[in-house]
Amino acid sequence: MSGLVTHVPPAPLRPLVSSAVGYRAPAFPTGVHRGLPSRHLTLVVELLAPLMVSGMGEPVSAHGVAGGLHTRPALIDASGPQEGLQYGLTPLGSRVLLGVPGGELRDRAVDLADVLGARAARMVERLRAAGGWDERFRLLDTVLLERLAARRWGAEPGPAGVAAEVAEAWRLILVSHGTAPVAAVAAHVGWGRRHLGERFRAATGLTPKEAARVVRFERAQHTLRARPVPLADLAVACGYADQPHLAREWRSLTGTSITAWLREELPFVQDAAGRPARPSVP
Known part of the structure; x- marks a missing residue:
């Protein structure tokens, strides 16, 4: 059975965590799922088997994976069932919670142990032993809140925050x-x-x-997830010059055509409410 559980993080985490979901998905028919470019850096904890990601620098296989922003698809081994948690991070969230500037994670997916050290393995084991989604979210939130508190009190070194001008530019683009x-x-x-x-x-x-x-692409693919839209109309609504411009950008960012993506991926990456139900690093 597939499904998606949404979660609202505690207030102190909300400027840092842009989305939080639990996912459960069966094996994907093609064996490979495309993690599409988006506005979110990601923190994924896969509970069943190590998450195997390629196409983003060096391949990674780990229960905990952190991913940066990218302009090409991450290729995720989905040959078996998957279950876990995925938190989307803002650029500030990457700096504060992972201790890594977003620029260092560009086009990369890395073992969470490479950024969090030994605590990553302990966190994964506690999450795998948790009794349900509420406990899982509570455990991961606690780890992130501890990271936030350590940064605030200087107990752990870390990069400086995002400049106000960069934050405002990011906001305006969004x-x-x-x-x-x-x-x-x-x-x-x-x-x-x-x-x-x-x-x-x-x-x-x-x-x-x-x-x-x-961001334009993200809006286009979210629209297609929600309802059928003529591609010429979709192009205009999402700020593309025309349908061929949309098609070129889609292939560049996903590695496939719009029609192939709709045929191969869309029926299997949504839950009953039309939301993605599979990890998408990043």
Whole structure:
């Protein structure tokens, strides 16, 4: 049985954790699931078997995986059933909770032990022994709250926070659904385009232009998950020049065509409410 359980993290975590879900999914018919580009860095704890991810730098196989922002698909071994938790992280969340700037995780998926050390293995074992979703979420929230408290009190070293200008540029790209021109974003925050691009990429892993591409694509694929839409209309609604522009961007970001993705992935990656029910690192 497949399904998705949504969770609202404690208030102190909400600026750092952009989404939190528990997932349960059967084996995928093709054996490989595409983790699509999105606005979220990710922290995944797979409880049944090590999560195997390729296509994002060095392949990784681990129960705990952290992933950065990317502009190509992560290839996830889905040949067996999967069950676990996936937390989406903001760029600030990556810095505070993982202790790693988003730029260092660009196009990468890494063993959580590489960023959290021995505590990652202890966390995974406790989560695997937990009695249900409520306990699982409570355990993971507690670990992250402890990380947050340690950063605040200086008990653990870590990178500085995200610059206000970068945070505002990120916000503007998100609220405009990726349609705000980069020059306008730079002017809004009072920085030159080049300086914004360098600082933005270091903090998030993407340039402002790449982030806008990902956000537009994210809106398009979320729309297709929810309901059938003529592709020409979808292109206009999501800020593409035309349907061929949408098709080119889709293939570039996913490695496949829109029609192939709809045929191969969509029937198997949603729960009854039309939401993804499978890990998507990142």
